[in-house]
Amino acid sequence: xxxxxxxxxxxxxxxxxxxxxxxxxxxxxxxxxxxxxxxxxxxxxxxxxxxxxxxxxxxxxxxxxxxxxxxxxxxxxxxxxxxxxxxxxxxxxxxxxxxxxxxxxxxxxxxxxxxxxxxxxxxxxxxxxxxxxxxxxxxxxxxxxxxxxxxxxxxxxxxxxxxxxxxxxxxxxxxxxxxxxxxxxxxxxxxxxxxxxxxxxxxxxxxxxxxxxxxxxxxxxxxxxxxxxxxxxxxxxxxxxxxxxxxxxxxxxxxxxxxxxxxxxxxxxxxxxxxxxxxxxxxxxxxxxxxxxxxxxxxxxxxxxxxxxxxxxxxxxxxxxxxxxxxxxxxxxxxxxxxxxxxxxxxxxxxxxxxxxxxxxxxxxxxxxxxxxxxxxxxxxxxxxxxxxxxxxxxxxxxxxxxxx
Numbered sequence: 460x461x462x463x464x465x466x467x468x469x470x471x472x473x474x475x476x477x478x479x480x481x482x483x484x485x486x487x488x489x490x491x492x493x494x495x496x497x498x499x500x501x502x503x504x505x506x507x508x509x510x511x512x513x514x515x516x517x518x519x520x521x522x523x524x525x526x527x528x529x530x531x532x533x534x535x536x537x538x539x540x541x542x543x544x545x546x547x548x549x550x551x552x553x554x555x556x557x558x559x560x561x562x563x564x565x566x567x568x569x570x571x572x573x574x575x576x577x578x579x580x581x582x583x584x585x586x587x588x589x590x591x592x593x594x595x596x597x598x599x600x601x602x603x604x605x606x607x608x609x610x611x612x613x614x615x616x617x618x619x620x621x622x623x624x625x626x627x628x629x630x631x632x633x634x635x636x637x638x639x640x641x642x643x644x645x646x647x648x649x650x651x652x653x654x655x656x657x658x659x660x661x662x663x664x665x666x667x668x669x670x671x672x673x674x675x676x677x678x679x680x681x682x683x684x685x686x687x688x689x690x691x692x693x694x695x696x697x698x699x700x701x702x703x704x705x706x707x708x709x710x711x712x713x714x715x716x717x718x719x720x721x722x723x724x725x726x727x728x729x730x731x732x733x734x735x736x737x738x739x740x741x742x743x744x745x746x747x748x749x750x751x752x753x754x755x756x757x758x759x760x761x762x763x764x765x766x767x768x769x770x771x772x773x774x775x776x777x778x779x780x781x782x783x784x785x786x787x788x789x790x791x792x793x794x795x796x797x798x799x800x801x802x803x804x805x806x807x808x809x810x811x812x813x814x815x816x817x818x819x820x821x822x823x824x825x826x827x828x829x830x831x832x833x834x835x836x837x838x839x840x841x842x843x844x845x846x847x848x849x850x851x852x853x854x855x856x857x858x859x860x861x862x863x864x
Contacts, residue, residue, distance in 0.1 A: 488516025762818035
């Protein structure tokens, strides 16, 4: 999608998009994370809501592992705009990735069976009743909950979900905006149909990180999360600062900040899931825990035997998961000329560009605790689809006698 420059700055363009959203949708709600982008979005949207004397929905999906400063910021924003919001502060047991442990690859936030281990107390206005939403299932994925909430909130009416993502954050977010295959509202590129009645709307999609902080520098009465100040003092640039649940595949690189910024919270973060402490010690900016660009193996092992050694040392459920991925990986390459199996090694350049298979690539994914094996070309499964996928791949492996010793 080529760039088209407008005769206005990004703030003016975003204000127009917000106005357009209020003019064209029957219901409006905002997905709020308390990060710098969604906070800026909140201020822009609430300006328009107050002008129209109109209430909007405010969705906060609380994943438990949050800094105290972030919760303080959320409470301050709620208090500031309480007359113009219908609050949905969700504190339900949602299934989340734990990328710092092969023994506990997932965890359940706000799990009442582990209430004594919660990182923080339930907020007073948090929704913790599992029967509150008719669509909710204990252990739902975050990616499942959000669109289900939108459709429930819409009540069959044309609804806009305002989301504060920007194209310069990542390639995935750029694709979300730039895709020519998605269904748009009125041909507006900054909208995406996500359920029959709900469009995601991205009014600040063209802002840079610098624009966010210029906004707050110019409008000093607009509050923002003070956690960013501490992150800056800790040595993070404005482009490295992230606020999210601490144990995910990409988010784990920020684990070390917890014990630096909020030591009292850090103790609870460590106790909550397996691997948090070692994750904080060994995760670097790349997000890798044990496997980096170059990995080594014991001299008496091939990469294949080393992979088997690793798999035989992890829990059976984790082993089954990885075996299914490896089976699919090898089967895919078999159809592309590797009839007798994949080599132990391939040239580094070809491996790095994913142009050749090898057991070394498999080992790298295993050692990095790359649970979804993105390094082998896979993407994350949705919960229901994943269960069916496991059953199918296990049958196929058994029929093909894959890796039978």
